[in-house]
Amino acid sequence: MGYTLTEKIIKSHLVVGEMVKGQEIGIKIDQTLTQDSTGTMAYLQFEAMEVPRVKTKKSLAYIDHNMLQEGPENMDDHLYIQSVAKKYGVYYSRPGNGICHQVQIERFGVPGDTLLGSDSHTPTGGGLGMLAIGAGGLDVAVAMAGDPYYITMPEVVKVELTGKLRSGVSSKDVILEVLRQCTVKGGVNKVFEYTGAGVKTLTVPERATITNMGAELGATTSVFPSDEMTKLFLDAQGRGEDYKPLAADPDAVFDEIVKVDMDILEPLTACPHSPDKVVKVSEIEGLAINQVAIGSCTNSSWLDLMKVAEIVRGKTVPENVSFVIAPGSKQVLTMLAENGALADLLNAGARVLECGCGPCIGMGQAPSTDAVSLRTFNRNFFGRSGTPSADVYLLSPETAAISAIEGVLTSPLGKVNLPVINMPEKFLLNDTMVVAPAPEGTEVEVIKGPNIKPFPATKPLEKIVAGQALIVVEDNITTDHIMPSNAKLLPYRSNIPYLSNYCLAPCDPEFPQRALDNPGGFIVGGSNYGQGSSREHAALAPVYLGIKGVAVKSFARIHKNNLINNGILPLVFENEADYDTISLGDELVIENALDAVKAGQAKLINKTKGLTYVMALEVSERQKEMLLAGGLINLIKSKK
Ligand code: SF4
The missing domain is CATH 3.30.499.10 (Aconitase, domain 3)
Structure with a gap:
């Protein structure tokens, strides 16, 4: 039986576990990327690990998110990232050089490599045949330190593209069609692998649009084969030597099939x-x-x-x-x-x-x-x-x-007749806005402005976890709800105490103060809790507010990992109807949290209502260790 391309890349990077679907595996990471809004925390965490230099093939630090300079905060963050990158062996893409995923595709992505990025749209690299995964900043810091990245061995969805896009119909319409069919919940623990005769009609930038927005499926990632189109793109980027052909075996077995006929696709x-x-x-x-x-x-x-x-x-x-x-x-x-x-x-x-x-x-x-x-x-x-x-x-x-x-929403079909725009034979190559790291970092001083605060410390898990239901929210809460991101808050991405004042405020503005006044409580949510951006701040702010557990109908993948990385218990109602019985302020308790973590199941007692809920604690053995230690940094330190 042949392999899918996803399985081939995983196989060549597998360092922990076996390729059994649903089981946790550890893979070696070749490249990492950070952007500035998640990067400050990632580098603070990397520094805390006391590793002298990054151990990846190539690591990049981009500045693309917080570029308004209304006060010194953003620029202070940039200086911190620039100096820490120089010291520890990371290439620094200066503000103005471009959006991380676009530049990564253009200048650094390599077919068949693994890429871990502290940004949920890192799967953009799948357009170039990479296994490119979005993660929290701490996961990226750990990968920079040379440790594996852990994922659930994914199912592989075959997305079969046939036909050819008409003028006015674009690769954006392909991924919107996949989203229409599969929904924002359809991709959890799955990789979407694109195949079929239609693939060769799409250029690398078009493929990257599709893999980028595959993140909205909640997928682990998406990937295209590396073929003649990939070679054309890499040659035009002056990187022909990075090309290698990659594809699924003809007899590869997929877990699901999604079909898109590009001939009949509409805007x-x-x-x-x-x-x-x-x-x-x-x-x-x-x-x-x-x-x-x-x-x-x-x-x-x-x-x-x-x-x-x-x-x-x-x-x-x-x-x-x-x-x-x-x-x-x-x-x-x-x-x-x-x-x-x-x-x-x-x-x-x-x-x-x-x-x-x-x-x-x-x-x-x-x-x-x-x-x-x-x-x-x-x-x-x-x-x-x-x-x-x-x-x-x-x-x-x-x-x-x-x-x-x-001046009004208009379909381009039949209204625009675009000439064929061919990829240039040579892109304009000028990497002067990428600063190489110092050959030896020991002499480089790391610059930390006053807005850069340490990440919140956590303690090992205690036997009894008790507190109030401090907020009860509904389905599809995004990380934008949990930790809003806007022009006023982005300058404080390296200042968790300040940011935590806004945690879940779009759902309930009084939640942050209530949590501070009643430390040790729970967030209660519906299904797909934590979908959207990979931002770790959506876990760090609750840590700062003293939250000990999040009890929901289901989690989005990256957010669940971020909670575990930071020592917050991710609890899932085994009976979804239990969610309806919890009210704001109910007193909740897990009487033996240590055993619950080890067993993978907790009894959450609602003392106010006299009810007991069975909660799944679906975590791997490694994640159990993390929860018991109170988070990954504590675990790494304890093992040193
Ligand atoms: Fe930047 Fe994220 Fe928007 Fe992409 S999705 S442009 S990385 S903010």
Whole structure:
């Protein structure tokens, strides 16, 4: 029996466990990436491990999220990351060089390598044939220290692409179609592996759009084969030597099959406020719009922006539309400037932003009150744009561009007839904004501004865990709810005490103070708790507030790992109906938490209601050790 490509890459990196589906395995990590909003914590944690230099093949520290400099905080973070990178052997991508995932694909990704990133859209690297996984900052710190990364051996979903995209239909529509079929909960512990005759029609940037937004499926990652298209891309990036052909064996066995016929695919859009609320653009065509934003790590490649320039050339955006574009990298922006496409965009009325995440993470360009914003991004969670009353629709660059010109939501099908835009034979290569680490780091001084506070310390698990239900929230709570991320809070990513004042505040503004006043309690939630961004702060803030356990119907993968890494008990109702019986302020207790962790099951007693709930504690043996030690850092220290 042959192997899937996923299994082949795992097999060549397996260091702990066996390739048995559902079991925990440890894999060696070749490359890591961090971005600034998760990076400060990751490097503080790396420093705490007292390892002299990173042990990966290549590690990158990007600055792309917090680039507004309204006060010294962001710049202080950048200086910390720059100095710590130089000391410990990490390449530093300066602000302005681009969004981590776009630059990683362009300049550093290698087919067949493993990549672990402290950003949930790290799977973008799957477009290049990497096994690229998003994780919490601590996991990345551990990988930088040379230890394996642990995942559940995934199931592999075969996504069979047939046909060819029509003009006006894009790879964004492919992933929106997969999201429509599989939903935001459909990918847990699965890798989506793309196969079929349609694969060879997609360029690497188009594939990267698909693997990027595979994160919205909740998947471990997504991966494309490495083939002639990959070779063309790497040759054009001056990195032909990194190419190697990779594909699933013809007789590989997959666990599920999803089919997308690109011949008949239509332009799609994800409606507010979830990436899987997908409808055909034609069904809601004519919707009045206020903003069009093009960019993000999903759709900001040279190819994307060339299509946009082609559509808007010689036209002007009407006065009711604010039109913003954030190119994905310095390479993209410089090439657009050189070939005149930038002038086309500016002439059409585009506001061109610096190369970074920008509006995707609410760093500027928040829409007006009650606005409709069309975005080529990957997430449209409630409030993420910075304007809670805004409705954000996710769609392709082609749909965004034609809608910007028409002033209402417009399907590009039949309206735009794009010429074939070929990949350039050579991209513009200039890596001067990437700073190499010092050959020996011992002399380098790490610079820590006053906003950089240590991460909250934790203690080993105690026998009795008791406290109140300090908040009861519903299904699909995202890490944006748990630890909001906006232009006002992002500068405090290295300051957990400050951030914790806003923890779960979108659900209940009084929760942070209530938790501080009643330490040791529980968060109670519904299904898919913690979906969305990988941000570890969504675990660190509850730690700071004294939360000991999170009891939910189900968890999103990365958030559950982040809770365990930080010593918070991840409890899952074996009987979902029990959730309905818990009220705010109920007194909850686990009388023998140490045995419960070892057994993988806890009895959670609701003393107020006189009820007992059976809670699954589905954790691996290694994670049990972490929970007993009060978190991964404590465990690593205790083993030294
Ligand atoms: Fe940046 Fe948005 Fe991509 Fe996150 S999803 S890396 S904020 S562009």
